[in-house]
Amino acid sequence: MTHPSFEAQLDAYLDGELAAADARELETHLAQCPECTRFRDARLELRAAIAAGVPALQAPAALRERVRAAVGQGASARARAPRRFDVRGWWRPLALAASLAVVALGSWRLALQRVAGETLADEVLASHVRSLMPGHLTDVLSTDQHTVKPWFNGKLDFSPAVYDFSGRGYPLLGGRLDYVAGRAVAALVYGRRQHLINVFLWPAARGPVPGPATRTEQGYHLLHWTAADYTYWVASDLGLTELQDFTQLLRQADSAATAPAAAPGLR
Amino acid sequence: MEASELERFEAVVLPHLDAAYTLARYLTRNAHDAEDIVQDACLRALKHFAGFRGEEGTSARAWLLAIVRNTVYSSRRRQRPEALATEFDEMQHSDAVADDHPETALLRSTAKEALGRALERLSPEFREVIVLRELQGLSYKEISDVARVPVGTVMSRLSRARTRLQQALGGEEER
Numbered sequence: 001m002t003h004p005s006f007e008a009q010l011d012a013y014l015d016g017e018l019a020a021a022d023a024r025e026l027e028t029h030l031a032q033c034p035e036c037t038r039f040r041d042a043r044l045e046l047r048a049a050i051a052a053g054v055p056a057l058q059a060p061a062a063l064r065e066r067v068r069a070a071v072g073q074g075a076s077a078r079a080r081a082p083r084r085f086d087v088r089g090w091w092r093p094l095a096l097a098a099s100l101a102v103v104a105l106g107s108w109r110l111a112l113q114r115v116a117g118e119t120l121a122d123e124v125l126a127s128h129v130r131s132l133m134p135g136h137l138t139d140v141l142s143t144d145q146h147t148v149k150p151w152f153n154g155k156l157d158f159s160p161a162v163y164d165f166s167g168r169g170y171p172l173l174g175g176r177l178d179y180v181a182g183r184a185v186a187a188l189v190y191g192r193r194q195h196l197i198n199v200f201l202w203p204a205a206r207g208p209v210p211g212p213a214t215r216t217e218q219g220y221h222l223l224h225w226t227a228a229d230y231t232y233w234v235a236s237d238l239g240l241t242e243l244q245d246f247t248q249l250l251r252q253a254d255s256a257a258t259a260p261a262a263a264p265g266l267r
Numbered sequence: 268m269e270a271s272e273l274e275r276f277e278a279v280v281l282p283h284l285d286a287a288y289t290l291a292r293y294l295t296r297n298a299h300d301a302e303d304i305v306q307d308a309c310l311r312a313l314k315h316f317a318g319f320r321g322e323e324g325t326s327a328r329a330w331l332l333a334i335v336r337n338t339v340y341s342s343r344r345r346q347r348p349e350a351l352a353t354e355f356d357e358m359q360h361s362d363a364v365a366d367d368h369p370e371t372a373l374l375r376s377t378a379k380e381a382l383g384r385a386l387e388r389l390s391p392e393f394r395e396v397i398v399l400r401e402l403q404g405l406s407y408k409e410i411s412d413v414a415r416v417p418v419g420t421v422m423s424r425l426s427r428a429r430t431r432l433q434q435a436l437g438g439e440e441e442r
Contacts, residue, residue, distance in 0.1 A: 008426035015400070017407045017422070046433055047401065053379035054386060056402040059288035063302045067284065067309045068277075074310050075273040132282050193404030218279045219319075219327030237326040239406040 010036065014043055016169060056194075120233075121215055121222050123180050128198045128220060128235035131176070131187065137196070138174030138189055148175045152186055158203050160186035160230075163253045170197070170246050180233075190246070197236040197246060204231045212247055214240065223247050227254055276316050280309070283328040286403050287335045293398045294339045296387055308338040329409040336395065336413055378436070385435035393428035400425055 012018045013026050030036050059067075131137050140151040149162040155177055164172040170190045178187040178200060185202040204226045211225025212234070221243050223234040234250070236243050287308060291301035312319075312334050319330055386394060392414075399405045399413060410425075411418045 005423070007430065008423045011426040011429060012407070012422050015407070015425075042433060043429060046429055046436075049378070049382055049436075050397070050401045050432075053382045054402065057285065057289040057292055059284045059305065060302070063288065063305060064281075064284060066302070067281070067306050070306055071276065071281075071309055071313055072273070074313050075276070129278050129282070195404060218275070219330060237328055239326075239408055242406065 006036075007039065010040060011043065014040065014047070120181055121217065121224070124200055124222060124224075124233045124235055125217050125220060127178050127180055127187070127200065129218075131178075131189070131198055132196065137176070139176035141174040143172050143174075145172055148172065148188070151175060152177075156184055156186055158186075158230075160188065160201055161254060161257055162188060163250070165190065165246070165249050165253075168249055170249065181231075192236075192238050192242060192246065195236055195238040197234060197238060197243070199250065200233040200235070201230045204229060212244075214244075216240070225251070227251070230254075272316070276313055279327045280312055280316070280331055283331045284309075286328055287331055289402055290332055290335050290395070290398055291339060293386070293394060293402075294336070294391055300342075304335060304338050304342065307342075308335040311338060326409060328403075329405060329412050332399065332403075332405075333413045333415070340391075381436055382432070385432050388435065389428060389431055393424060393431060396421060396425045397428050397432070 009018065009022070009026060013023055018026065030040065140148055142148050142151075143164065143166065145162040145164045149159065152160055152175065160175075162172065162175065166172065170192050173189040173191050173196070175186060175188045178185050180200055181202065183202060185200050188199040188201070190197040190199065206226070208228055209226040212223040212232075213225065215222050215224075220235055220237050221240050223232075223243060225232055225247075232250070234243065234247055238246070284305065287305050288301060291304040291308070292298060295301050295304060308331070312331055315334075319327075386397060389397070395414060396410055399410045405413065407418050407421045407425075410421045414421065416424070
């Protein structure tokens, strides 16, 4: 094959980076072009060979220690007035700026909600980051929704809906108990390539809130909405477009499950 | 820097140390150099951390990897200024072999070793897109942030790099 731009398109398609309309067009072409089909198969082979033969590496423990020490020294060398135990301090200017901005729009009520939202986002983000530390990701490690869902029985006062979107490229990886907003919540972990997605959910206190509202903190995206029954927070370092795609899947599955015709077992 | 800022740095940046090491290792092709690069890059990251608030679309991982990449390239420029005298050219270098490994060594290779070596022999611009995509699962947009090239360039570069790898492997099988 000697069509570099077409090859690049096919690669982008296999990488899930091609726009839906282009992808459909390409699939139609693939169905009738043996040459392109061979090209695709060779690429899939290469991908499998790389996955099997070229490992992602772990930083040696000694390096991790060296970096921690160097960072600690570098930080204290640059310290002006070190204050301890002020972990949350850096949020305050942000929260203040956010509330001032909203107040300028003329609504105190909104401002109060926004600040409450910041605190909750803060908690969700902290839980997400903590879950990425070794050994903290899942309490129940399973790609089977019928294993993960019953695991929560007796641990929560609700039964979270668990889906598997592996057919759409977001496999279920497991679940765990977490503590957010002053209560025990379900955290479901989904994957997308090497990215992890945490879905936090708990029964909604108030009615549905349209959304999702999106915010980006420290390089992580947080998406939040409240459906008929549950409040949802989704956290990941995945690109925003893909994360919104995932959120869309989740909301569709959810509204299908909560529709009157759906099996009550999924509620 | 305040203690809180340091804690934030450790929570946001250090989880991506494995990714940083992987990229550094594949770019330098040397474990010792990779460790020095990662340490250096983390100190740079710390220095610029105040400016990083996770702007829209920039993940902490992509941000750190961009710093690692810059650190690799600037240390290479210091050590071997002549190596960068010729600017990378997409078309020119796509068919060139970056390193001159003895051909006899290729005869004694398993498929896995052959792939590792083919990757090593890619020019760094091709190698980095393969590592960022295949090993670390970055999106095209994130790769474009790390490598500082447009998304379209990421797309064509990645495709050419894969074709180069396939050619290298195919060539070995025929021997």
